[in-house]
Amino acid sequence: MNCHEVDELSGAYALGAVTEDEARAVADHLVGCSAHPELVDLQSTVLALAYSAPDIDPPPELRARISEAIRSEPREFAPAPREIIPPPRRLFGGWSLPRLAGLGFAAALVLLVVGLAANMQFSGGSGTSSQVVQLQDPSGSVNGTITVYTEEDLAVLEASGLQPLDEGKTYQMWALSDDAPVGIAVFEPSPDGTISTSIEADLSGVDLIAVTVEPAGGSAMPTTDPVLTGEL
Amino acid sequence: MTRSPTCNAYNHSDAHGGTDLTGEPRRTTAGDADDLTHALRAGDPGAIDALYELLGRQAFGLAYRILEDGQAAEDVVQEAFLTIWRRSATLDPAKGKVSSLLMTIVHRRSIDAIRARKGLVALAPGMEPEPRNDAPTDPADIVDLSMRGDQVRQALGVLPPEQREVIDLAYFKGLTHVEISESTGTPLGTVKSRMRLALQRLKTSLSETQQ
Numbered sequence: 466m467n468c469h470e471v472d473e474l475s476g477a478y479a480l481g482a483v484t485e486d487e488a489r490a491v492a493d494h495l496v497g498c499s500a501h502p503e504l505v506d507l508q509s510t511v512l513a514l515a516y517s518a519p520d521i522d523p524p525p526e527l528r529a530r531i532s533e534a535i536r537s538e539p540r541e542f543a544p545a546p547r548e549i550i551p552p553p554r555r556l557f558g559g560w561s562l563p564r565l566a567g568l569g570f571a572a573a574l575v576l577l578v579v580g581l582a583a584n585m586q587f588s589g590g591s592g593t594s595s596q597v598v599q600l601q602d603p604s605g606s607v608n609g610t611i612t613v614y615t616e617e618d619l620a621v622l623e624a625s626g627l628q629p630l631d632e633g634k635t636y637q638m639w640a641l642s643d644d645a646p647v648g649i650a651v652f653e654p655s656p657d658g659t660i661s662t663s664i665e666a667d668l669s670g671v672d673l674i675a676v677t678v679e680p681a682g683g684s685a686m687p688t689t690d691p692v693l694t695g696e697l
Numbered sequence: 698m699t700r701s702p703t704c705n706a707y708n709h710s711d712a713h714g715g716t717d718l719t720g721e722p723r724r725t726t727a728g729d730a731d732d733l734t735h736a737l738r739a740g741d742p743g744a745i746d747a748l749y750e751l752l753g754r755q756a757f758g759l760a761y762r763i764l765e766d767g768q769a770a771e772d773v774v775q776e777a778f779l780t781i782w783r784r785s786a787t788l789d790p791a792k793g794k795v796s797s798l799l800m801t802i803v804h805r806r807s808i809d810a811i812r813a814r815k816g817l818v819a820l821a822p823g824m825e826p827e828p829r830n831d832a833p834t835d836p837a838d839i840v841d842l843s844m845r846g847d848q849v850r851q852a853l854g855v856l857p858p859e860q861r862e863v864i865d866l867a868y869f870k871g872l873t874h875v876e877i878s879e880s881t882g883t884p885l886g887t888v889k890s891r892m893r894l895a896l897q898r899l900k901t902s903l904s905e906t907q908q
Binding site: 472473475479480481482484485502505511513515517518519522523528531534535536540569670 | 745746755758764780784803804808820846848869872873877886891893894895896897900
């Protein structure tokens with residue numbers, strides 16, 4: 466997407482009224498281009514729209530319900546830095562952490578992490594509220610990261626250079642820990658080989674993220690070797 | 698306090714955000730809400746109560762405007778306040794104002810709910826506009842919250858109907874520009890242009906009223 470196209474889409478983008486592909490394309494463009502100050506203005510203007518709805522007195526019991534709820538609702542704090550001492554052990558399909566660690570590292574992070582609006586409002590204080598993991602790719606053609614927001618049960622996959630798959634195939638992401646691998650998402654990259662997708666999953670305790678090629682719709686267990694991995 | 702002609706179950710507040718026990722207009726400011734950030738970070742439950750006092754009517758009004766369902770609006774508002782509370786330890790005033798954040802969460806959750814109700818796919822995360830502290834004209838600044846509503850409604854009211862319509866369909870109905878194009882039979886390029894122009898005009902109007 467070029468500057469003209471971004472400008473053309475700026476109103477819809479500010480309103481959150483664009484398709485997922487368009488949102489990704491605009492975000493990608495803004496990573497390396499600062500020529501769109503109007504977009505910030507328009508986004509700010511959209512915030513004002515929240516106040517255009519008539520104020521309405523909520524039912525009186527709502528105040529009490531919220532007040533009571535928060536008093537039993539734990540607050541979330543930035544997690545302590547995780548101790549990463551992965552012992553050598555075998556994983557599914559003959560995978561092991563040492564073997565996977567031997568895979569070539571992907572090139573530098575190139576894509577912007579697009580988080581939920583709320584994600585952007587909070588910081589971990591010490592910067593530990595999210596973990597960016599660079600994905601490893603044996604072929605060396607894929608650049609990508611997965612950003613894990615443990616407190617929010619959210620992960621954001623951003624990658625480029627993914628190979629198009631034959632019809633009837635899909636990429637599937639797995640979370641690996643001491644237990645059996647758990648499929649957490651299936652996805653298909655754009656025709657240009659990029660992917661930007663959010664995954665709702667609790668990844669606490671997960672040691673490794675892996676991506677395999679599976680039949681469309683995904684598999685219950687991995688059936689091929691990983692094409693991407695990332696150690697958490 | 699007046700009974701809304703369009704809402705039988707809930708009272709719309711007056712133009713100044715209701716009245717206190719003395720009958721004086723209850724005026725609240727964004728600064729009041731954002732001053733609560735430090736108390737929220739410290740884990741003071743009373744700060745949520747105070748935030749509700751300041752923004753509860755606006756939050757519920759926004760949710761009800763989108764959902765047109767009182768119970769669903771209550772659920773969204775409750776979840777929004779709980780979200781603020783859960784994350785209160787990591788609220789960062791430098792990254793956004795708590796008033797804008799609360800309203801953004803209410804909007805986002807409401808749109809998610811109404812799109813789910815209509816069987817539409819959820820909008821992509823990250824498409825919600827991000828509150829910005831560095832924006833030249835941050836509506837969360839300066840103005841009285843209740844007056845802000847008046848100003849925004851007035852600014853919307855002077856937009857051409859076609860531009861007001863795309864704002865309404867996008868912001869309050871949660872439709873994408875493609876969906877708006879399809880539902881109204883308007884060319885996609887026109888929808889995009891109207892959205893941009895409408896927001897530009899709104900920005901200009903709001904900037905002028907704040908000066």
